[in-house]
């Protein structure tokens with residue numbers, strides 16, 4: 350198969366060929382129609398994390414099933430599908446309780462196993478869901494990892510209709526879906542960004558207020574703060590919580606070590622909640638929301654041969670929505 354390959358980490362991608370992967374028992378092979386970029390595609394080139402090599406990048410994708418392994422009955426050759434990038438073992442107690450992100454052998458497509466910026470990808474059959482009717486291949490390739498991550502974050506933070514949600518650093522993939530899913534859940538959503546175009550875009554998408562992330566304070570009191578910036582915004586995020594408020598985080602793109610004032614934490618009875626990726630049921634739920642019309646922001650669509658240009662655009666950080674490769 351034609352594919353993008355990482356031969357060493359840290360390292361750089363090259364276009365090349367690898368043997369076609371064959372589906373084992375319980376697997377399906379998908380011929381990709383579109384795949385989408387994530388920061389994971391950059392991190393693995395920097396050795397953070399360091400994947401097994403040769404590595405095929407790409408966490409998100411959609412395409413057509415072109416082969417199935419022994420014992421696969423729920424999916425057939427020719428089915429249009431979307432890939433769920435969050436892979437649990439399917440057998441342990443956490444997986445059986447639909448808590449696969451807590452599975453000891455949990456992995457992510459394009460990180461722990463070969464991904465989607467290739468002609469073909471082989472995954473366990475439970476990793477594919479029917480493509481939502483009426484949505485484009487590009488939209489279907491674009492929502493997976495980010496919408497799943499944002500959805501689990503909002504569920505873990507128990508966001509309720511009528512509550513105020515503050516999305517810090519809007520404009521990235523996960524935070525954009527934090528805004529869109531927060532609105533879908535009936536919350537009033539405020540956002541912050543350093544970038545005026547991203548603030549304007551969030552207001553156009555339905556945000557009630559937008560603040561400059563660099564301002565000394567944000568004049569908002571939120572029931573839930575949605576964080577993936579980290580050290581650069583942490584203190585202001587905590588100050589923006591109502592008593593009893595919840596802060597949920599899936600990462601720290603701008604610094605991973607933070608300080609917590611214990612008196613403020615216990616006296617104001619805040620909750621700090623970690624979250625990562627999502628479960629199989631949660632993937633079905635976000636897919637159902639996409640089928641019902643959840644907006645999927647797509648910034649640009651490039652041919653798969655232009656992966657290096659697409660990566661440069663991602664690294665620059667000026668995009669509004671997901672960058673998609675058409676295969």
Ligand SMILES: [Zn+2]
Nearest residue numbers: 438441444452
């Ligand atoms: Zn498991």
